[in-house]
Amino acid sequence: MALIVDIRNSVVPIASEISNAYIDFSKMTASVVALVSDVVRDGKPLVGYGFNSNGRYAPKGLLDERFIPRLREADLGGEIDPVRAWDIMMSNEKPGGHGERSVAVGVLDMALWDLAAKIADVPLYQLIADKWRGGEIDEKIFVYAAGGYYYPGKGVEELQAEMQSYRDRGYRVCKIKIGNGLEEDIPRIEAAMEVVGGGQNLMVDVNGRFDLETAIAYAEAIKGYDLFWYEEVGDPLDYALQAELSKVYPNAMATGENLFSHQDGRNLLRYAGMRPDKDWIQMDCALSYGLVEYKRFIDLLPDYGFSPRNCIPHGGHQMSLNIAAGLGLGGNESYPDVFAPFGGFSDGTKVEDSLVGLHQCAGVGFEEKSALIQTMREATETA
Amino acid sequence: MALIVDIRNSVVPIASEISNAYIDFSKMTASVVALVSDVVRDGKPLVGYGFNSNGRYAPKGLLDERFIPRLREADLGGEIDPVRAWDIMMSNEKPGGHGERSVAVGVLDMALWDLAAKIADVPLYQLIADKWRGGEIDEKIFVYAAGGYYYPGKGVEELQAEMQSYRDRGYRVCKIKIGNGLEEDIPRIEAAMEVVGGGQNLMVDVNGRFDLETAIAYAEAIKGYDLFWYEEVGDPLDYALQAELSKVYPNAMATGENLFSHQDGRNLLRYAGMRPDKDWIQMDCALSYGLVEYKRFIDLLPDYGFSPRNCIPHGGHQMSLNIAAGLGLGGNESYPDVFAPFGGFSDGTKVEDSLVGLHQCAGVGFEEKSALIQTMREATETA
Numbered sequence: 001m002a003l004i005v006d007i008r009n010s011v012v013p014i015a016s017e018i019s020n021a022y023i024d025f026s027k028m029t030a031s032v033v034a035l036v037s038d039v040v041r042d043g044k045p046l047v048g049y050g051f052n053s054n055g056r057y058a059p060k061g062l063l064d065e066r067f068i069p070r071l072r073e074a075d076l077g078g079e080i081d082p083v084r085a086w087d088i089m090m091s092n093e094k095p096g097g098h099g100e101r102s103v104a105v106g107v108l109d110m111a112l113w114d115l116a117a118k119i120a121d122v123p124l125y126q127l128i129a130d131k132w133r134g135g136e137i138d139e140k141i142f143v144y145a146a147g148g149y150y151y152p153g154k155g156v157e158e159l160q161a162e163m164q165s166y167r168d169r170g171y172r173v174c175k176i177k178i179g180n181g182l183e184e185d186i187p188r189i190e191a192a193m194e195v196v197g198g199g200q201n202l203m204v205d206v207n208g209r210f211d212l213e214t215a216i217a218y219a220e221a222i223k224g225y226d227l228f229w230y231e232e233v234g235d236p237l238d239y240a241l242q243a244e245l246s247k248v249y250p251n252a253m254a255t256g257e258n259l260f261s262h263q264d265g266r267n268l269l270r271y272a273g274m275r276p277d278k279d280w281i282q283m284d285c286a287l288s289y290g291l292v293e294y295k296r297f298i299d300l301l302p303d304y305g306f307s308p309r310n311c312i313p314h315g316g317h318q319m320s321l322n323i324a325a326g327l328g329l330g331g332n333e334s335y336p337d338v339f340a341p342f343g344g345f346s347d348g349t350k351v352e353d354s355l356v357g358l359h360q361c362a363g364v365g366f367e368e369k370s371a372l373i374q375t376m377r378e379a380t381e382t383a
Numbered sequence: 384m385a386l387i388v389d390i391r392n393s394v395v396p397i398a399s400e401i402s403n404a405y406i407d408f409s410k411m412t413a414s415v416v417a418l419v420s421d422v423v424r425d426g427k428p429l430v431g432y433g434f435n436s437n438g439r440y441a442p443k444g445l446l447d448e449r450f451i452p453r454l455r456e457a458d459l460g461g462e463i464d465p466v467r468a469w470d471i472m473m474s475n476e477k478p479g480g481h482g483e484r485s486v487a488v489g490v491l492d493m494a495l496w497d498l499a500a501k502i503a504d505v506p507l508y509q510l511i512a513d514k515w516r517g518g519e520i521d522e523k524i525f526v527y528a529a530g531g532y533y534y535p536g537k538g539v540e541e542l543q544a545e546m547q548s549y550r551d552r553g554y555r556v557c558k559i560k561i562g563n564g565l566e567e568d569i570p571r572i573e574a575a576m577e578v579v580g581g582g583q584n585l586m587v588d589v590n591g592r593f594d595l596e597t598a599i600a601y602a603e604a605i606k607g608y609d610l611f612w613y614e615e616v617g618d619p620l621d622y623a624l625q626a627e628l629s630k631v632y633p634n635a636m637a638t639g640e641n642l643f644s645h646q647d648g649r650n651l652l653r654y655a656g657m658r659p660d661k662d663w664i665q666m667d668c669a670l671s672y673g674l675v676e677y678k679r680f681i682d683l684l685p686d687y688g689f690s691p692r693n694c695i696p697h698g699g700h701q702m703s704l705n706i707a708a709g710l711g712l713g714g715n716e717s718y719p720d721v722f723a724p725f726g727g728f729s730d731g732t733k734v735e736d737s738l739v740g741l742h743q744c745a746g747v748g749f750e751e752k753s754a755l756i757q758t759m760r761e762a763t764e765t766a
Contacts, residue, residue: 024475055477061444062483092407094438095591096619096641097670099480100445208478236479237646240653258479263620270623271654287480 001078002119005045006036007068010383011058012375014339030342031058031104033068034380035111037080039119048080048115049366049376050107053286053315054339055257059104067104080119082112086292098261102289109290110319110364118363124319125358128326132295140355141324142331144203144228145169146316147338148176148192156191163195166336170351172196173228175203179210182221189222199225206233208258212241219249229254229280237264243273254280257314260288262296269304276305280330284314291323298327316343318365325358341371384461385502388428389419390451393766394441395758397722413725414441414487416451417763418494420463422502431463431498432749432759433490436669436698437722438640442487450487463502465495469675481644485672492673493702493747501746507702508741511709515678523738524707525714527586527611528552529699530721531559531575539574546578549719553734555579556611558586562593565604572605582608589616591641595624602632612637612663620647626656637663640697643671645679652687659688663713667697674706681710699726701748708741724754 014030035048052058067089074088089105117124129137145166148159159176166174174196178185189204196202204227210218215233222230229252234241236258246253255272259265265283268274274281285294298308309330313320316333324332334351335343345351346359346368359365366373397413418431435441450472457471472488500507512520528549531542542559549557557579561568572587579585587610593601598616605613612635617624619641629636638655642648648666651657657664668677681691692713696703699716707715717734718726728734729742729751742748749756 027475056480057449059444061442061448065444066440092410094641097439097482097485097643098620099485099643100483102480102482235646237481237644237650239650258477260480260482261620263618267620267622267650267654271650 002080003038003078004035004071004076004080004115005038006034007072008034008036008380008383009060009063009068010379011060012379014054014342025054028054029058030054031060031063031107032376032379033063033107033111034376034383035108035115037115037119046115046118048111048113048118048363049373049380050109050111050114051286051317051342051376052103052107053284053317054335054342055314056100056103056287059100059107062101062104063107067101067108071108080112080116082109082116082290083292085109085112086290090289098264098288102260102293103287105293106286106288106290109292110286113291113319114363114366121362123359123362124322124364125325128291128322133327136328137358138325138328140357141321142312142354143171143334143351143356144173144175144331144354145171146175146205146333146335148174148188149338150177150180156187159188160191160195162337163192167196169336170353171334171336172354173201173203175205175231177207178204178218179206182218185218186221189225193225199227201228203228203231203254205231208232208235210234212244215241215245216248219245223249223251226251228252231255231282232257239267239271243271246273246275246279252278252280254282254312256282257284257287259283262293262300265297266300269300269306274306276307276310279310281306281311282314282333283311284320285323286315286317286319291319294323295327318345318359318369321345321356321358322364341369341375344369344372385463386421386461387418387454387459387463387498388421389417390455391417391419391763391766392443392446392451393762394443395762397437397725408437411437412441413437414443414446414490415759415762416446416490416494417759417766418491418498420498420502429498429501431494431496431501431746432756432763433492433494433497434669434700434725434759435486435490436667436700437718437725438697439483439486439670442483442490445484445487446490450484450491454491463495463499465492465499465673466675468492468495469673473672481647481671485643485676486670488676489669489671489673492675493669496674496702497746497749504745506742506745507705507747508708511674511705516710519711520741521708521711523740524704525695525737526554526717526734526739527556527558527695527714527737528554529558529588529716529718531557531571532721533560533563539570542571543574543578545720546575550579552719553736554717554719555737556584556586558588558614560590561587561601562589565601568601569604572608576608582610584611586611586614586637588614591615591618593617595627598624598628599631602628606632606634609634611635614638614665615640622650622654622656626654629656629658629662635661635663637665637695639665640667640670642666645676645683648680649683652683652689657689659690659693662693664689664694665697665716666694667703668706669698669700669702674702677706678710701728701742701752704728704739704741705747724752724758727752727755
């Protein structure tokens with residue numbers, strides 16, 4: 001028997017000076033929730049934590065208005081079952097319109113899985129693997145360093161220094177933002193390639209800004225570099241643009257971080273001309289109704305010729321790292337220098353050749369990342 | 384010169400005992416906002432009002448957290464320009480994920496248009512027609528009576544009485560909910576047809592519940608009735624289901640109330656097999672970023688062989704009635720008995736043969752609907 005006896009909801013800033021081609025992050029926030037259980041271990045109640053991934057704002061109002069009250073009133077039958085909790089949280093919600101509430105549910109879903117794994121006294125990736133993959137775990141996960149943002153006053157030299165610092169920290173593959181125009185971006189791309197060891201170690205990310213004409217002009221300009229991927233080139237819902245672009249761009253592309261339901265993901269698979277032998281899907285469970293919904297998407301992949309290996313989630317958080325290990329995804333994003341303390345790995349974890357190992361404590365692994373668990377405890381203790 | 388000097392944000396219940404095939408409405412709420420200007424007429428400041436359409440909850444937190452602060456800080460150059468305000472409200476919002484925030488922006492967009500038309504001292508439909516249609520106005524708008532919900536204990540006789548009461552109030556065309564199973568629904572459909580004068584005066588609405596197999600089974604069972612339309616049969620994002628269904632169902636279908644951006648609407652036009660000579664599109668501006676965004680969708684229609692006449696918006700509110708008159712849509716929904724006081728027309732307006740005339744006061748027309756303007760004034764005066 002396990003009951004949730006208290007739910008705490010707080011907001012912390014994750015603002016920074018960075019910007020991509022679409023937004024700046026100076027007012028970015030994240031929700032942090034704590035689910036306090038009546039299960040006592042080592043003299044303390046077990047607490048499940050969850051937060052939302054970067055790029056979308058803290059859904060505090062939605063959590064307070066609808067999703068936390070439903071979870072409070074829910075009868076989970078004395079078991080912390082995220083699948084059953086999901087149905088309760090989404091009761092009396094109409095279909096379609098997948099945004100914002102998908103973030104709120106994602107925050108609570110993360111906390112539910114953290115708590116469930118803590119009660120089972122296993123790392124979450126083990127719980128996931130036991131439930132859905134016959135216990136098989138990937139011990140090493142591919143990660144890449146996401147950075148290369150536009151900062152005020154940042155030039156090519158600073159970009160190269162940033163890339164070098166990722167390489168020095170064990171990242172083989174690194175990502176930079178593009179989209180401000182070929183005149184500015186081609187020198188940036190070539191400078192970054194110099195440092196990371198060629199195009200196969202470099203990703204470029206447009207953040208959804210291009211129309212088809214610009215997308216193709218960039219494709220022509222960069223296709224000779226054989227980049228790791230060309231990311232989110234057009235509007236996330238413009239599947240036709242993606243499909244047209246895949247006809248002229250021969251190398252790998254990636255998209256999906258702004259699709260927040262399995263229905264949206266299915267439309268990507270149906271209509272966007274994505275190629276199972278090379279393209280990547282970046283849906284982020286922490287923005288899209290959590291792991292319960294993400295698993296529905298994963299289960300659709302074979303129908304369209306894809307597998308979990310095609311998936312490298314957006315967000316750089318430990319939740320997706322657990323899913324990558326437990327479901328056998330293609331890897332996970334990592335933000336070595338931004339969105340702290342929400343991204344990253346257990347303290348002292350080494351990245352080697354863009355591969356990272358796993359935490360050993362129960363749950364998502366927050367307790368092995370001291371800055372993060374401290375932030376979440378402080379935010380929710382007074383909430 | 385006109386400035387917004389105060390913005391008020393409140394929530395009112397629009398709960399009722401009704402349910403459709405997907406949700407019940409016992410906890411449904413609506414946001415009401417008031418934009419108070421510094422323009423004084425007849426001794427009082429002009430105030431623009433907005434609210435959100437039914438089916439989605441009041442986005443109070445989102446309004447307080449992001450959209451009202453941005454509008455407060457906005458420099459609109461001394462002019463109430465909803466298009467410019469839209470860009471400001473949506474600054475630093477990533478693309479994709481169209482839900483919830485689309486409702487919040489829709490509420491403010493309605494209030495901005497109401498205020499702009501009041502400042503111009505014209506009914507909103509006139510402002511719209513002058514801006515985008517060379518001043519041409521539809522003086523009579525097609526409306527249908529939406530009802531026929533499942534209530535606890537409601538049988539076929541009560542359904543017939545309900546339909547009769549709509550007919551008595553001037554509605555030629557009426558709509559009922561279906562989806563609980565053919566055994567229950569076929570008698571309901573036939574009973575309703577008896578009262579409304581045959582299938583061409585009856586719509587049936589599934590609210591997105593069916594899989595393809597059930598959708599086709601119903602299609603086979605009802606196609607002989609030649610219904611006005613068969614509405615939102617599958618998940619709103621399952622365009623493939625809609626496209627498959629359109630191959631076997633020969634009569635009109637309608638969908639789109641749960642698509643909240645022009646990008647989602649465009650995917651409907653691209654992928655759902657919608658037929659310009661018979662099908663209907665129901666996007667509701669008050670749930671989907673307001674008229675500014677709705678106009679972007681309207682402008683896409685000709686590219687896919689459709690026209691504004693294919694559009695009959697969901698929601699039954701005066702905002703869409705203005706748009707129908709000003710842009711020449713196919714009509715508007717109406718809820719004679721539910722979601723009061725937010726639906727409906729100016730006091731004393733008569734519906735004749737499912738056609739309704741227009742208000743004459745400046746703005747959306749709220750001031751000619753006493754119960755609604757009273758509710759909105761009371762809600763926002765103390766907010």
